[in-house]
Amino acid sequence: MRSHEDGRTASQIPEVVVMRLPLYARALAVLEKESQEVVSSNELAARLQVTPAQIRKDLSYFGRFGKQGRGYNVGHLLSHIRRILGLDRQWSMALVGVGRLGRALLHYGAFAAEGFKLVAAFDSDRRQIGTQIDGVVIQSMEELSSTIRTREVNICIIAVPALKAQEVIDMVVQCGVRAILNYAPIACRVPGDVCIREIDPICALQSMTFHLKVPRINR
Amino acid sequence: MRSHEDGRTASQIPEVVVMRLPLYARALAVLEKESQEVVSSNELAARLQVTPAQIRKDLSYFGRFGKQGRGYNVGHLLSHIRRILGLDRQWSMALVGVGRLGRALLHYGAFAAEGFKLVAAFDSDRRQIGTQIDGVVIQSMEELSSTIRTREVNICIIAVPALKAQEVIDMVVQCGVRAILNYAPIACRVPGDVCIREIDPICALQSMTFHLKVPRINR
DNA sequence: CCGTGTGAATGAGTTCACAGCC
DNA sequence: GGCTGTGAACTCATTCACACGG
Numbered sequence: 001m002r003s004h005e006d007g008r009t010a011s012q013i014p015e016v017v018v019m020r021l022p023l024y025a026r027a028l029a030v031l032e033k034e035s036q037e038v039v040s041s042n043e044l045a046a047r048l049q050v051t052p053a054q055i056r057k058d059l060s061y062f063g064r065f066g067k068q069g070r071g072y073n074v075g076h077l078l079s080h081i082r083r084i085l086g087l088d089r090q091w092s093m094a095l096v097g098v099g100r101l102g103r104a105l106l107h108y109g110a111f112a113a114e115g116f117k118l119v120a121a122f123d124s125d126r127r128q129i130g131t132q133i134d135g136v137v138i139q140s141m142e143e144l145s146s147t148i149r150t151r152e153v154n155i156c157i158i159a160v161p162a163l164k165a166q167e168v169i170d171m172v173v174q175c176g177v178r179a180i181l182n183y184a185p186i187a188c189r190v191p192g193d194v195c196i197r198e199i200d201p202i203c204a205l206q207s208m209t210f211h212l213k214v215p216r217i218n219r
Numbered sequence: 220m221r222s223h224e225d226g227r228t229a230s231q232i233p234e235v236v237v238m239r240l241p242l243y244a245r246a247l248a249v250l251e252k253e254s255q256e257v258v259s260s261n262e263l264a265a266r267l268q269v270t271p272a273q274i275r276k277d278l279s280y281f282g283r284f285g286k287q288g289r290g291y292n293v294g295h296l297l298s299h300i301r302r303i304l305g306l307d308r309q310w311s312m313a314l315v316g317v318g319r320l321g322r323a324l325l326h327y328g329a330f331a332a333e334g335f336k337l338v339a340a341f342d343s344d345r346r347q348i349g350t351q352i353d354g355v356v357i358q359s360m361e362e363l364s365s366t367i368r369t370r371e372v373n374i375c376i377i378a379v380p381a382l383k384a385q386e387v388i389d390m391v392v393q394c395g396v397r398a399i400l401n402y403a404p405i406a407c408r409v410p411g412d413v414c415i416r417e418i419d420p421i422c423a424l425q426s427m428t429f430h431l432k433v434p435r436i437n438r
Numbered sequence: 439c440c441g442t443g444t445g446a447a448t449g450a451g452t453t454c455a456c457a458g459c460c
Numbered sequence: 461g462g463c464t465g466t467g468a469a470c471t472c473a474t475t476c477a478c479a480c481g482g
Contacts, residue, residue: 011430016451022425023406040463048406052463053453060465068464069460085425086432093424104323110404114421154431155424179427181420185329187242187267195430197423201400202333204416205374206241206304208398211230211414212373213305235473259441271441272475279443288440288482 017058021081023048024055028078040071090115094153094177096168097160098123098138101183105157106133119151124164141171148175155179162186169196236277240300242267243274247297259290309334313372313396315387316379317342317357320402324376325352338370343383360390367394374398381405388415 011018027047031039041052048055059065059077062084066072082088093111095102098121105111111118121136123129128138139147147153156172158165158180165184172180173194180196182188185203190196230237246266250258260271267274278284278296281303285291301307312330314321317340324330330337340355341363342348348359358366366372375391377384377399384403391399392413399415401407404422409415 014451018429019422019426021429022422025425026404026422027406042463049408051453053455054451056463056465057452064465066464067460068458069462071463084429086428087425091424091428091431100323100326104319107319110421111424114425116421116424155427179424179431181423181427185245187246189268195427197427199418199420199423201418202329202335203238203241203245204400204418205310205330205335205398206244206306206333207238208374208400208414208416209305209310210237210240210303212310212398214230233473261441270475272477273473275441275443276474283443285442286482287442287480290441 013061017061020058021085025081028074031074032078036074038071039074090117091154092117092119092152093155094120094148095157096122098128102159120147145175158182158184232280236280239277240304244300247293250293255293257290258293309336310373311336311338311371312374313339313367314376315341317347321378339366364394377401377403
């Protein structure tokens, strides 16, 4: 269904592989904190509940990081993966929609801890504009375009009601944002060169109940 | 020919298919609200950014819901999907971990609106125990086991720190919970008959930066 | 004609299995 | 002996294309 090639951007690395790298990075960070120097694909796989072959194959897309007979140096592999993912720098994010969910996200410390800095927040509610949450001043939607450009925002978090989401997404895409973390429960349309990830707990719940439905045999 | 919705064996339906059904349900609910009576796989696909064949194939795992030359009756298909997913009933959830994130989840109205009722909340922080948030009294971890059983909790939401998550998950699994929505940033181990879904915005961000990394050519 | 339902064909992703190196 | 890196084999998922029914 992908509309058409835009050659240049189209990475030949499977998206599933890219999505697993952060998991590897996280596990390696734990090992590093535990002062473990070397890890085998077997050990890493056991921690992550995947197969060792999966890890080796995934890594092989990017280079040869291991030593035969020994395994991977934890620190080296971690910094390689971080560089591959672009985690060796800070990223600037803007939040659109400062309702309950948006406020919770503004307070959420883990983004900054991982190098994702929330530098701006926007809402259409006049009463909120000008107020400050965790050091971020809430701005009007009219200011969105100029602020995103001047503050060089790379990523937008969408936390507006479903009905407004597509419109807001179109706006931020128009401003040159190419990565969107979408909390709105909607299947939205973005150009092929824009990356979007959905956070949708309702869908997650609704797909789990499919399995619960069947009555338990041995309780 | 596939076994129909009430088979009781470990489902032979691909998990990807199950995970798409909630999206179909959501789109159909919108159409129903718009008073549209009939929809073709083509139209539905256009709304959801998937292929029409995908939708038809997915639905064919569960039965034959359409009419040739016409399409699907919106209301009928929606109620079929809801029944397939087990959304034609209420589900009881418990929240473990009432930190900032947990509190935000307790306030979140959409769960209840979709038939997922938060009936209990647990935390290890003594100061919080006994206090009430949105009608739910926060209980101690010691009460978890008995409350989950007496209140017949089907689903647990995990919102505890990463270091505590596996331990808490083991506890709730021990209490017979077979569905877990995990907000803790950890790859956790559950028995094969337990369904778990991860909500992990950090991973989502970290996999998007892979694509951002490449400098934009035409800004 | 139009659109579903579905085998068959294609494509993507995972696992196997082993050569090669430490 | 142990473990990586990787083509080949295999499994799983998506798309095609068309027979069939409204």
